[in-house]
Amino acid sequence: MVRVENLKKFFPVKRTIGEVLLRVPQRFVKAVDNISFTISKGETFGLVGESGSGKTTTGRLILRLIEPTAGNVYFEDINVTKLSKEELRKFRKNMQIIFQDPMAALNPYMKVGEAIKHGLEIHNIGKNTQERKLLVMKMLERVNLSPPEDFYYRYPHELSGGQRQRIVIARALILKPKFIVADEAIAMLDVSVRSQLLQLLIDLKTEFDLTFLFITHDLATTKYICDRIGVMYLGKIVEIGNFKEIYKDPLHPYTKALISAVPEPDPKKKKKKLMPEGEVPNPINPPPGCKFHPRCPYAMDICKEKEPVLKEIEGRLVACYLYQSQR
Template sequence: MIEIRNLKKHFPVKRTIGEVLLRIPQRYVKAVDGISFNIFKGETFGLVGESGSGKTTTGRLILRLIEPTDGQILFEGEDITKFSKEKLRKFRKNIQIIFQDPLAALNPYMKVGEAIKHGLEIHNIGNTRLERKKMVYEMLERVNLSPAEQFYNRYPHELSGGQRQRIVIARALILNPKFIVADEAIAMLDVSVRSQLLKLLIDLKKEFNLTFLFITHDLATTKYICNRIGVMYLGKIVEIGNFKDIYENSLHPYTKALISAVPEPDPKKKKEKLIPRGEVPNPINPPPGCRFHPRCPFVMDICKKEEPKLKKVNERLVACHLYK
């Protein structure tokens, strides 16, 4: 369904003193720097990595909420980076997003029922106001906010965090999209509420035949919802594989470090800890060669000079010089 080809997003850096722009060479934050991957119809593709790795930027690029610096984004064979504003507006009902912070994603002055219905009005779905209201009621019931009449006329501040996130999910699903980006969709919620919403997302995926890009920094969550996982580090994808291979036999040293950081519930089981050295390098001036080499315990001379390419190793893709 989705094919990403050499996608890049470089944000220009501006420095000012007062109102005077310093005359320095233009520099860029290389948030996403030449990534390629596919998302197949009906699957949930997890994109994981620590803060600043470029996960959220990738999701917003796919939705064209921000414009790419370079590369292609193919949706069912069509390059959406070349869509006009009018064609993109009509196309948006096929591709929706669930934001991380539901309070920031909802208009505080708009009742949640009207917020959900707003998408129907934009895309001219439903013949009458009453019909659209009925559709909103049905969707509220589907995300377990019932009775729907009690929630329709409430404002976001009158709801709990879990209820607000259900409203954001309902707003995304009301247009019957084909593809959804879930950007840290359960990260800001309590653990008990997270499990409920995770189960809801899994059920809705089956019911509506959805395809998901599930963005998260929590590898433990991906185990329950994702078919395949892509691991990002400093604007690059370093490994792609199915969740079982990633968990049981990860190849890239950075993926191994992420897996070792997942808490082990059984105290009798001892897990080898792999802690990267130092801090994440500056994305304005990333290190040459492999971007993980300053922190990697297995670094070789070639890692400092030559950037590894994604290559197939044991039924997955990995970008590491350890695997010839």
């Protein structure tokens, strides 16, 4: 359904002197640096990594909420990056997003029922205001906000964090999209509410025949919802594979470190810890070769000189010289 090819997003570095905004020449943050992957229809593809790895930027590039520096995004063989603004506006009902912070995603001066109905008005769905309101009421009830009449006329600040996130989910689903980017959709919620929202997303995926890009920094969450996982580090995808294979036998050293950091619920089980050395490098001036080599306990000379590419190893894709020819 979704095909990402050689996608890049470089943000120019800016600085302010007094009240004058200056653009620093030839300096960029390479937020997303030449990545490629596919998402099949009905699949939930997880994108994981530390903060600043480029996950959220990737999600927004796919939806073209921000413009790519280079590369292409195809949705059902339609090149989203080549659509005009008017074509994109009409096309958006196929691809929606659930933002991380529902309070920031909702207009504080707009009642939540109106916020959900707004998409129906933009895309001219429903015969009249009354029919659109009925559609919103049904969606509120579907995301377990009952009775819907109690929520339709409330403002975002009158709701709890979990209720606001359900509103954001309802707003994304009201247009009946085929593909949804869930950007840290449960990260800001209490643990008890997270499990409820995660189960809701799983149920909605089946009911509405959805395809998900599930973005998270919490690798433990992915095993409950994701079919495949892509691991990002400093704008690069370093490993892609079935979530069971990655959990059981991670290949890339960075993936090993992420897996080892997942808490083990059974205190009797001993898990080998792999702690990367040092801090994440400066994204404005990343290291040459493999971006992970300054922190990698297995780094070789070739890692410092030449950047590895994603290659198929044991049925998955890995960018690491431990499993590839060094030539």
